[in-house]
Amino acid sequence: MTDRFTQRHGTYLQSTFDLPTELRATSGMGVVGRPAVEYSALGVRRKRTKEKELSELLIDEPRDKILKSVTRALEGDDPTDKDLRAIIKELLKSPTRPSKIREKLKAATPSPMSIEEAVSLMIDSRMPVSTYEMLKRSADAHDFSLYPPYYLLRKYRKDFCRPAEQLELSDTLASVSLQALLDHTVDRIFKLQQEPLLQFAEKLKNSTLKLQLIASWGFDGSTGQSQYKQRLNANENATDSGIFVTTMIPLQLQTEEGKIVWRNQAPQSVRFCRPLRIQFLKETEDSIHAERNWVDSQIRNLVAHSITESGISASIKYSLHLTVIDGKVLSILSGASSHQVCPICGATPSEFNVLNRPLKPIPDCNLQYGISPLHAWIRFLEFCLHLSYRNVDGIKTWRVKGGDKNPQLNERKRKIQEALWEKLSLRVDFPKPGGAGSSNDGNTARRAFSIENQVVFAEILGIELWLVQDLHVILCVISSSLPVDSKKFGEFCRPLADRYVKAYPWFYMPATLHKILIHGEQIISRSPLPMGMLSEQAGESRNKLYRQDREMHARKTSRKENLLDVFNRAMDSSDPFISELSMSQRREKSKKLPLPSAAIALLQAPDDPNPELPARQLYSEEDDDSEIESFKEVDGALDDVELVTEQIEADE
Numbered sequence: 001m002t003d004r005f006t007q008r009h010g011t012y013l014q015s016t017f018d019l020p021t022e023l024r025a026t027s028g029m030g031v032v033g034r035p036a037v038e039y040s041a042l043g044v045r046r047k048r049t050k051e052k053e054l055s056e057l058l059i060d061e062p063r064d065k066i067l068k069s070v071t072r073a074l075e076g077d078d079p080t081d082k083d084l085r086a087i088i089k090e091l092l093k094s095p096t097r098p099s100k101i102r103e104k105l106k107a108a109t110p111s112p113m114s115i116e117e118a119v120s121l122m123i124d125s126r127m128p129v130s131t132y133e134m135l136k137r138s139a140d141a142h143d144f145s146l147y148p149p150y151y152l153l154r155k156y157r158k159d160f161c162r163p164a165e166q167l168e169l170s171d172t173l174a175s176v177s178l179q180a181l182l183d184h185t186v187d188r189i190f191k192l193q194q195e196p197l198l199q200f201a202e203k204l205k206n207s208t209l210k211l212q213l214i215a216s217w218g219f220d221g222s223t224g225q226s227q228y229k230q231r232l233n234a235n236e237n238a239t240d241s242g243i244f245v246t247t248m249i250p251l252q253l254q255t256e257e258g259k260i261v262w263r264n265q266a267p268q269s270v271r272f273c274r275p276l277r278i279q280f281l282k283e284t285e286d287s288i289h290a291e292r293n294w295v296d297s298q299i300r301n302l303v304a305h306s307i308t309e310s311g312i313s314a315s316i317k318y319s320l321h322l323t324v325i326d327g328k329v330l331s332i333l334s335g336a337s338s339h340q341v342c343p344i345c346g347a348t349p350s351e352f353n354v355l356n357r358p359l360k361p362i363p364d365c366n367l368q369y370g371i372s373p374l375h376a377w378i379r380f381l382e383f384c385l386h387l388s389y390r391n392v393d394g395i396k397t398w399r400v401k402g403g404d405k406n407p408q409l410n411e412r413k414r415k416i417q418e419a420l421w422e423k424l425s426l427r428v429d430f431p432k433p434g435g436a437g438s439s440n441d442g443n444t445a446r447r448a449f450s451i452e453n454q455v456v457f458a459e460i461l462g463i464e465l466w467l468v469q470d471l472h473v474i475l476c477v478i479s480s481s482l483p484v485d486s487k488k489f490g491e492f493c494r495p496l497a498d499r500y501v502k503a504y505p506w507f508y509m510p511a512t513l514h515k516i517l518i519h520g521e522q523i524i525s526r527s528p529l530p531m532g533m534l535s536e537q538a539g540e541s542r543n544k545l546y547r548q549d550r551e552m553h554a555r556k557t558s559r560k561e562n563l564l565d566v567f568n569r570a571m572d573s574s575d576p577f578i579s580e581l582s583m584s585q586r587r588e589k590s591k592k593l594p595l596p597s598a599a600i601a602l603l604q605a606p607d608d609p610n611p612e613l614p615a616r617q618l619y620s621e622e623d624d625d626s627e628i629e630s631f632k633e634v635d636g637a638l639d640d641v642e643l644v645t646e647q648i649e650a651d652e
Contacts, residue, residue: 067092115148115156120581122153123573128553160188161575162568171559172238174567175277178248178298183305185250185274186213186316188577190307193253193262197312200261209314210256216267216370216534217276218324219246219291221283222543226551230559232280240559243546244281246291247324247539248274250576251529253316264533266587267481270545271579273538275570278546278563288332292322323370323534327379327512334366342511343369344519349398349508353501362519367526371516373479374537377445379512380471384448385428385440387507388461389413398508419460424453442537449475451596464503469596470496474516476599481532483604490521492602542570 006013039050058066071088074081091098113121122132129150136147165180190197201209223242232238249272253262264272276295281287305316327339334343341348344367345360389412390396400409413429420426426448430439448457449472458465474493477484497517500509509517524531546566554565572578595603 064092112145113147115152116578116581118148119153119156119161119572120578123578124582124586126548126553157568157572161572161578163571167564167567169560169564171232171563172240172280173277174275174563175279176275178276178295179302181248181274181276182213182215182302182318185215185248185576186253186305187307188575189213189250189253189262190309190312190314192577192580194309194312197261197314201312209312211261211314211316212254212256212319213250213316214252214254214319214321214528215248215250216321216323217246217248217295218322218536218539219244219288219329220324220326220536220539220543221245221281221287222546225547228556228559228562232559238280239282240280242280242282244279244283244287244291245539245542245546246276246278246295247542248276248320249324249538250274251533265583266579267533268535268537268541269579269586270538270541270574271586272574272576273542273570274574275542275567278567278570280563283328285332288329292333319528321370321528321534322368323372324536324539325369326372326375326536326540330369330372333369334363340511342514342519344515344523347514349511352509352511352514353505355497355501359518362522367519367523370527370534370536371478371520371523371531372512373475373531373535374442374540376478376512376516377442377449377475378440379510380475381428381440381445381448383510383513384457384461384463384468384471385416387504388416388463390507391462391504396506398506416460420448420457423456423460424448442540445475450593467500467503470598473596473598473602474520476593476595477602478516478520478531479535480595480599480603481530483530484524484602485604486521486525488602489524492598493517493520545573546570 037046039047042050067088071085074085074088091101118132121127132147132153133150136150139146163176163180163184165177168175197209221242221244225241225243227239227241232240249264249267251264251267252260254260266272277291299318299320302318305318307314307316322333325333327343330336330343331339331341336343336346342352345362347360351357389409390398390400392408392412394408395405395412397405400406417428417430420428424447426444427439428444428448432438447453449468451472454468454472455465458468470492474496477489493516497509515523527534549566549569550562553569554563555561
């Protein structure tokens with residue numbers, strides 16, 4: 001070969017020639033071109049180029065030769081190299097081995113469900129124990145060990161989803177101390193936020209985090225419970241036809257400087273509404289004051305909770321706000337002489353439409369109870385209906401007393417009810433069986449005031465369209481979990497009140513409308529969080545679940561065991577860690593409604609933390625650049641797929 005090459009190219013080899021200047025190696029200079037970089041340090045595109053170059057060199061080589069060469073190249077002591085050698089050798093055993101391995105991988109059994117996931121599945125689907133065990137037996141029969149044994153789920157809920165403190169339990173009462181409930185809630189939030197909290201602590205370079213948990217609480221009564229044929233040993237006059245429940249909702253965990261560590265993304269969901277005390281008791285003025293005093297005494301005795309876990313030390317204080325209440329409770333707590341009297345300033349109905357009168361002195365304590373957004377939807381709906389019933393020649397008076405006006409009023413009411421049913425499929429002002437309220441609920445109000453139904457709704461009722469539209473804007477703003485500019489809100493409400501009084505001077509606005517239009521600015525300015533986060537909706541939603549749990553998910557062997565099971569199930573389903581596991585799925589199913597442009601104008605620009613922080617995201621300085629565009633698509637009135645279907649008592 002050498003002789004033949006020399007003979008063919010001898011003349012060329014004997015000649016003299018110059019190398020190009022760019023290829024000459026000169027002293028003091030390195031190698032021309034890009035410096036050599038290891039493969040692991042290359043970027044994605046350069047790696048792809050190197051791989052392509054190598055594959056082009058090996059494209060004509062047999063597969064066995066390539067794989068065996070790779071095996072020899074992996075003869076090191078690294079455990080990963082040993083695993084790769086074993087896999088390649090398995091592939092080379094026979095020509096059919098790769099296809100068989102691929103089929104096995106396709107049919108490989110997935111990883112079993114964790115205990116937390118199984119608990120979340122049972123709670124989300126409201127699955128009874130018998131159904132869960134049937135699914136597990138069916139999966140096991142097909143060699144599909146997906147579900148963990150139920151006894152592990154029961155043990156997990158007992159050990160982790162409930163406070164360690166022993167419950168106070170009797171035939172008519174199940175209760176846990178407020179300190180134990182708050183401490184347990186914070187512990188579960190810390191487990192949920194463990195990694196972000198560790199990063200947060202390192203960023204602050206502080207040995208102990210000083211945090212504050214903001215929570216809302218309140219109480220509500222519910223009737224229509226099942227009455228069992230078992231004697232109540234505690235009190236012969238007691239009855240299980242109604243329950244009185246005190247609840248607590250964790251809303252936000254923040255530092256002393258106000259930076260958000262964790263925020264409840266579904267504050268109106270039953271999945272975060274934690275029971276403090278459940279009683280077989282009627283909701284009366286005496287029971288409301290007694291419960292308020294009982295909780296206040298526990299709040300005064302609260303102490304900071306200390307946590308040391310995974311290198312994190314924190315001290316947490318608590319700030320509780322009584323906002324999970326309805327209008328009836330608010331009237332009693334504020335000392336109003338009647339439910340028709342304003343619970344804030346004490347004005348009477350005849351004074352509501354006199355806007356230029358001097359306002360009565362307002363006690364500061366009356367501004368701490370929030371706005372009760374859910375009941376505002378229902379009260380605004382009833383206000384429009386009652387205004388419409390009387391907005392006809394021959395009536396046009398606030399109170400109809402006997403005479404010829406009653407038949408005319410009833411006939412107009414019947415026609416409006418029929419028209420709403422035929423055109424909007426809304427059943428309004430129909431009493432429910434047993435005198436447990438009416439068909440006017442939150443869902444009915446939302447559909448009536450919705451943007452697509454506003455024109456038809458106003459035409460049927462024969463009232464001004466601007467009134468329906470402006471009321472809808474107010475309802476969306478107070479139901480949103482976004483911060484509201486109290487000054488802008490007041491500037492929007494005052495002209496609306498003036499315009500209403502000029503259009504309908506003969507019909508006194510109801511106490512709820514007066515409270516929001518006249519005192520809404522003061523209430524919002526005093527609120528620690530947006531009004532939607534302090535809503536009473538979760539407490540109202542829980543009422544129907546207590547009724548279902550008593551019938552379907554609690555033992556009937558004794559009243560104590562029945563009440564214990566109901567209390568424990570409410571505690572398990574409201575555990576923050578379990579509730580967060582399926583949060584994204586529930587929020588995807590929830591109906592998102594865009595806020596009206598007029599409502600967006602009343603919101604506060606998020607110049608500090610973003611008001612819609614993800615549940616696992618900490619505050620960062622990047623959030624300061626948020627624009628008002630972040631408000632364009634938010635959940636206006638619906639914050640969770642769980643909607644209120646519990647009727648509201650007629651006398652509220």
